[in-house]
Amino acid sequence: MEKPAETQFPIHDLLRRRWSPLAFADRLVEPEKLRSILEAARWAASSFNEQPWGFIVATKQDEPEWSRLLSCLVEGNQVWAKQAPVLMVSVVKLTFGRNGESNRHAWHDVGLAVGNLVVQATSLGLSVHQMAGILPDKVRELYGLPHGFDPVAGLALGYVGDPDSLPEPLHQREQANRMRKPLTEFIFSTRWGQVSPLVT
């Protein structure tokens, strides 16, 4: 199954084909692919090159660890994410290593790293479904996150599966159209809310 974005202007195939599946195939992810996916995250840009990201990773090759990470997702996500052979939780370091001050861009920069990770996964034929729905306190406790670090999001990663393997209403959700706001709602110039002539 593919769900390419219906774009208004052309974009690169790796971005057009990226989407967040609910159905994952019963197929393990090759460790060398996973290494490239993590390496891609490593090379993102960040404020003062702080690289404020970290990842807790578990694969179905190590079932107890994988189950432990699954238990850190909200129930609504466990229902489908239990099909995914790789689970991760991203973690943010909230202060700068060089001076201990608050890093205003820490969460943003974790997003940049994950963006890289997702592009790399897509280029290797894999799909990523990111989840806001995790249990941050459980992550913090189970994995012993130190003070100054916050769990950010969950990631389910694997080869895309058959949508018919999903129960309703997930099956229907998997087939729904992909929607985005038009560019005219968020590309501005001169004043916030004034649409840039570039996109009209």
Add this chain to the structure above:
Amino acid sequence: MEKPAETQFPIHDLLRRRWSPLAFADRLVEPEKLRSILEAARWAASSFNEQPWGFIVATKQDEPEWSRLLSCLVEGNQVWAKQAPVLMVSVVKLTFGRNGESNRHAWHDVGLAVGNLVVQATSLGLSVHQMAGILPDKVRELYGLPHGFDPVAGLALGYVGDPDSLPEPLHQREQANRMRKPLTEFIFSTRWGQVSPLVT
């Protein structure tokens, strides 16, 4: 000039070649390329598909607007960003449109959108230099940002230029090696700080 990442594991060429130049060529960016770059941001994933990102955009084709955006950067960035034909400031919407509640992932999701934008720019032969160093209060005032929105970061975009066009110490900085923490410092399993066997 190119500065490909010296990776430990192979990554896609679009990620390997991405870097943040200080020198931009004296060449305008084609509006159709800019539209594709903004469209790429549009298709990022986000928590509850909120799409909490916005961009203020100015090009040298409209000099007064471009200068106004340049004035929102800290002086240290203006020194080199004044070469860039396109300037942007990303903006985050801090609450969910559907219920007005705080969006924990808003900053993170702006990072995802910018990640897409940068990949698209790279695929079109363009470079992006992101800047934490902006003047948020000035952006807020000049562009009339409503309550509940925050300026995030600046982006300088254009074709890469000749490093010899840069004064010291920028010239030296442009030629410095690209450094990242090893994967063993941020890819963990079982417990925070315990290196995942995947990357050892």
